[in-house]
Amino acid sequence: MAEPAPAGTAVPAELPGEVVRLRHPGRWVAVAVVVVLLAMLVNSLIRNPNFQWDVVFGYFLDASILDGLRNTILLTVVAMLVGLLLGIVLAVARDSDNPIVAGASALYIGFFRGTPLLVQLIFWFNLSALYPTLSLGVPFGPSFVEGNVNTLITPLIAAVLGLGLNEAAYMAEIVRAGLQSVDPGQTQAAQALGMTRRQVFRRIVLPQALRVIIPPTGNETIGMLKTTSLVSVISLPELLYASQIIYSRTYEVIPLLLTASIWYLILTTVLTIAQSFLERRLRRGDAQRGGGRPQGSRWRELLHGRRPPVAPPGEVPAAETVLGVGGRLG
Amino acid sequence: MSRQPMVLARGVRKSYGANEVVKGVDLDVRAGEVLCLLGPSGSGKSTFLRCINHLEKIDAGWISVDGELVGYRRHKGKLYELKDADIARRRSEIGMVFQQFNLFPHLSVLDNLMEAPLRVRREQPGPVRERSLALLERVGLADKAGAYPRQLSGGQQQRVAIARALAMQPKLMLFDEPTSALDPELVGEVLDVMRGLAADGMTMIVVTHEIGFAREVADTVAFLDGGVVLEQGPPDQVFSAAVHPRTKSFLARVL
Numbered sequence: 001m002a003e004p005a006p007a008g009t010a011v012p013a014e015l016p017g018e019v020v021r022l023r024h025p026g027r028w029v030a031v032a033v034v035v036v037l038l039a040m041l042v043n044s045l046i047r048n049p050n051f052q053w054d055v056v057f058g059y060f061l062d063a064s065i066l067d068g069l070r071n072t073i074l075l076t077v078v079a080m081l082v083g084l085l086l087g088i089v090l091a092v093a094r095d096s097d098n099p100i101v102a103g104a105s106a107l108y109i110g111f112f113r114g115t116p117l118l119v120q121l122i123f124w125f126n127l128s129a130l131y132p133t134l135s136l137g138v139p140f141g142p143s144f145v146e147g148n149v150n151t152l153i154t155p156l157i158a159a160v161l162g163l164g165l166n167e168a169a170y171m172a173e174i175v176r177a178g179l180q181s182v183d184p185g186q187t188q189a190a191q192a193l194g195m196t197r198r199q200v201f202r203r204i205v206l207p208q209a210l211r212v213i214i215p216p217t218g219n220e221t222i223g224m225l226k227t228t229s230l231v232s233v234i235s236l237p238e239l240l241y242a243s244q245i246i247y248s249r250t251y252e253v254i255p256l257l258l259t260a261s262i263w264y265l266i267l268t269t270v271l272t273i274a275q276s277f278l279e280r281r282l283r284r285g286d287a288q289r290g291g292g293r294p295q296g297s298r299w300r301e302l303l304h305g306r307r308p309p310v311a312p313p314g315e316v317p318a319a320e321t322v323l324g325v326g327g328r329l330g
Numbered sequence: 331m332s333r334q335p336m337v338l339a340r341g342v343r344k345s346y347g348a349n350e351v352v353k354g355v356d357l358d359v360r361a362g363e364v365l366c367l368l369g370p371s372g373s374g375k376s377t378f379l380r381c382i383n384h385l386e387k388i389d390a391g392w393i394s395v396d397g398e399l400v401g402y403r404r405h406k407g408k409l410y411e412l413k414d415a416d417i418a419r420r421r422s423e424i425g426m427v428f429q430q431f432n433l434f435p436h437l438s439v440l441d442n443l444m445e446a447p448l449r450v451r452r453e454q455p456g457p458v459r460e461r462s463l464a465l466l467e468r469v470g471l472a473d474k475a476g477a478y479p480r481q482l483s484g485g486q487q488q489r490v491a492i493a494r495a496l497a498m499q500p501k502l503m504l505f506d507e508p509t510s511a512l513d514p515e516l517v518g519e520v521l522d523v524m525r526g527l528a529a530d531g532m533t534m535i536v537v538t539h540e541i542g543f544a545r546e547v548a549d550t551v552a553f554l555d556g557g558v559v560l561e562q563g564p565p566d567q568v569f570s571a572a573v574h575p576r577t578k579s580f581l582a583r584v585l
Contacts, residue, residue, distance in 0.1 A: 189432035194422020
């Protein structure tokens with residue numbers, strides 16, 4: 001930069017030091033449109049008495065709503081745990097060398113993804129119609145313990161089975177994609193060091209696969225949180241059903257749906273924040289750590305265009321180094 | 331320097347489906363010796379190397395390392411494939427360095443070195459840590475212990491990979507084209523480390539295209555083509571007085 005321009009080029013000897021960025025008037029128009037629409041929305045939210053905000057917030061901390069909230073969180077956590085653990089097993093089985101095991105896993109995934117979750121939930125709830133008793137014993141032989149399916153399958157068990165087993169099918173595909181994203185060279189290097197298959201999986205492959213698995217798992221969890229509302233059809237008092245019980249008595253349908261919606265929004269927001277925190281933690285080991293966008297610069301960027309990246313003189317930006325290495329690896 | 335055989339290979343064959351890549355290779359490597367495997371790509375040299383620590387299962391013949399068969403057990407005239415844990419134990423005594431380094435990107439440089447001694451050998455962290463730091467010192471990367479692999483250049487990564495293999499105190503080191511993925515100016519630093527290892531008496535089998543390195547460091551070079559050893563002997567003999575026409579034409583292109 002400091003060198004004088006070589007003779008013979010058309011660059012004028014003296015250039016002003018300042019650069020004027022391109023202005024974006026269209027962006028100001030978009031801002032105006034959005035602001036007007038937002039003002040109209042807020043106005044109607046305040047002026048329209050049918051929203052009955054006093055009712056919405058009157059039930060916000062109601063005991064039955066809070067019980068429903070607890071059930072929703074419990075169902076989400078348990079169903080996701082079942083889904084993740086069974087999903088890992090299914091993913092490993094799906095890529096097994098044993099064709100029967102791989103086929104069984106594919107069949108499971110195909111079946112649970114191929115039928116509606118709502119149907120599966122109702123099916124588990126009515127399992128007693130298919131198998132009135134359940135027993136533990138030798139296959140085709142004597143049984144040791146017998147139980148009545150009607151008492152065994154409570155709405156909670158049916159809900160966990162329905163949500164968890166269904167989620168496992170989706171998680172299996174996510175886990176599988178994660179496992180396949182890990183370079184086979186990693187497995188070979190670990191094996192060459194004398195690690196057993198188990199050690200290679202737990203210490204080398206899975207931790208690297210998690211970086212690919214966790215972001216979509218976060219989305220699945222947020223999805224699951226809302227999907228638990230389906231469980232209202234089998235009379236499990238989670239957040240939605242708890243609201244329905246109240247409005248079937250008071251006919252305040254819209255306010256109570258709003259109460260539930262606000263709670264769902266709060267929970268999904270918390271999950272979204274947790275997800276982005278986790279993803280940042282997982283980025284350890286990347287060379288471009290701390291290379292994120294500086295906070296607060298988005299406004300300037302929006303209205304004045306992107307600022308040129310500033311690199312300290314004499315230093316190569318980290319991202320370029322990474323690309324250099326990655327390019328050769330590829 | 332002891333002279334007992336470290337690696338013996340007899341009639342080693344390996345196929346991928348109908349495509350036979352290694353077609354009956356016999357090789358001897360004595361303890362403390364450096365063997366360089368040369369040959370055009372697709373000649374089966376890398377595949378043969380990977381058979382030595384059972385990363386590839388051989389279809390016929392056998393390979394022994396320090397008197398033990400790799401991956402198999404001999405019983406009543408038959409070879410029985412070993413269980414995963416037994417194969418792993420034998421592999422742990424053979425270091426391997428890959429073309430693409432294959433460092434563990436989620437672990438720091440020091441943790442890359444310490445992982446196998448801690449998990450495979452279940453050694454105490456203290457001594458392993460000291461040994462690992464000493465190895466990093468030896469490959470000239472003592473200041474990179476806390477770095478992550480992606481923050482290093484290719485040459486540095488490969489030197490870490492060598493140190494990682496040495497952390498298991500192997501009897502034998504296998505190098506699979508260790509400098510082929512490196513920028514030309516980074517090749518020297520890796521070869522320097524390998525030269526030092528050879529001078530210290532490490533038994534090494536090196537698949538390489540670095541003819542200069544082979545000429546200088548190898549005790550024996552073997553020239554492979556089409557899955558068979560066409561020629562082997564001391565480097566001077568093979569390089570200056572190659573008999574086989576394929577060897578001659580290959581050397582004419584690379585020398």
